[in-house]
Amino acid sequence: MLYKKNKIQKEFFSKGYLVFKLFSKQEINLICYDLIERVNFLSGLNKYKKDIDLANYHNLNFFLDRHEKIIKGRTRYLPLRKNFSKKIYKNKIIKQILYSEWGHENFIIKWIFDRKTKTKNDTTGFRLARPVKKSTKDVGGFHLDLHYGGEKNENIKALFTIWCPIIGTSSKYTLRISPKSHKLNHLQKFVSRQKKFLSPVLMENYTRKFKYIRPQLKIGEAIIFHPNLIHGGSLNLGNKTRVSIDFRLFNKKYFK
Numbered sequence: 001m002l003y004k005k006n007k008i009q010k011e012f013f014s015k016g017y018l019v020f021k022l023f024s025k026q027e028i029n030l031i032c033y034d035l036i037e038r039v040n041f042l043s044g045l046n047k048y049k050k051d052i053d054l055a056n057y058h059n060l061n062f063f064l065d066r067h068e069k070i071i072k073g074r075t076r077y078l079p080l081r082k083n084f085s086k087k088i089y090k091n092k093i094i095k096q097i098l099y100s101e102w103g104h105e106n107f108i109i110k111w112i113f114d115r116k117t118k119t120k121n122d123t124t125g126f127r128l129a130r131p132v133k134k135s136t137k138d139v140g141g142f143h144l145d146l147h148y149g150g151e152k153n154e155n156i157k158a159l160f161t162i163w164c165p166i167i168g169t170s171s172k173y174t175l176r177i178s179p180k181s182h183k184l185n186h187l188q189k190f191v192s193r194q195k196k197f198l199s200p201v202l203m204e205n206y207t208r209k210f211k212y213i214r215p216q217l218k219i220g221e222a223i224i225f226h227p228n229l230i231h232g233g234s235l236n237l238g239n240k241t242r243v244s245i246d247f248r249l250f251n252k253k254y255f256k
């Protein structure tokens with residue numbers, strides 16, 4: 001029997017992304033709390049028993065050397081509380097999208113932090129991006145998540161990404177994406193050979209041709225997007241430090 005896509009599946013198929021409600025306000029607060037603990041630990045501030053106000057993270061100039069470690073290091077991950085990962089595994093919208101793209105809905109949340117060799121299950125990545133007037137260095141260029149772990153991958157059924165803002169939900173802060181760009185074959189010759197970012201960055205003369213949007217989100221909403229969707233270069237145009245989590249849903253057919 002021919003499988004017919006429902007409204008959600010059709011929308012995702014056509015745009016390559018979907019905004020949906022993932023967490024409650026209270027859950028976002030708990031994730032924020034966990035991130036404060038993690039950043040406190042990574043920054044060495046826990047020694048001083050001083051909690052970081054993440055929204056004002058960009059004003060903490062006294063540990064700039066640590067900043068590099070926090071945002072670029074292989075340590076910018078956070079194990080998810082069990083009830084949060086459970087909630088993601090049970091989410092109906094995620095399941096419907098995966099089913100229509102993969103033909104099944106079995107996935108594993110996995111963070112890859114060292115060129116495919118080191119992974120952690122039920123773990124999310126996180127990012128802190130300071131306002132652009134403070135620094136432009138915290139955001140990477142345009143890329144595809146398809147080439148996860150910084151290596152070339154051609155299996156478009158390998159993974160999906162979910163990006164969820166914790167602080168900064170307006171379009172001044174959110175992820176910049178190019179709707180429908182997932183339908184094109186982005187040739188390897190447009191991928192630059194840098195090793196600075198985890199995902200290889202696309203060349204500017206290529207990404208220039210696309211149109212971009214930054215969705216306006218509500219707290220608790222997230223963007224699920226296709227691995228072949230162009231995204232990135234999401235400068236923080238607000239006054240607060242943007243705090244976001246992003247996690248990968250890997251296809252259980254290929255990953256354990």
Ligand SMILES: [Fe+2]
Binds near residue numbers: 143145199
């Ligand atoms: Fe990405």
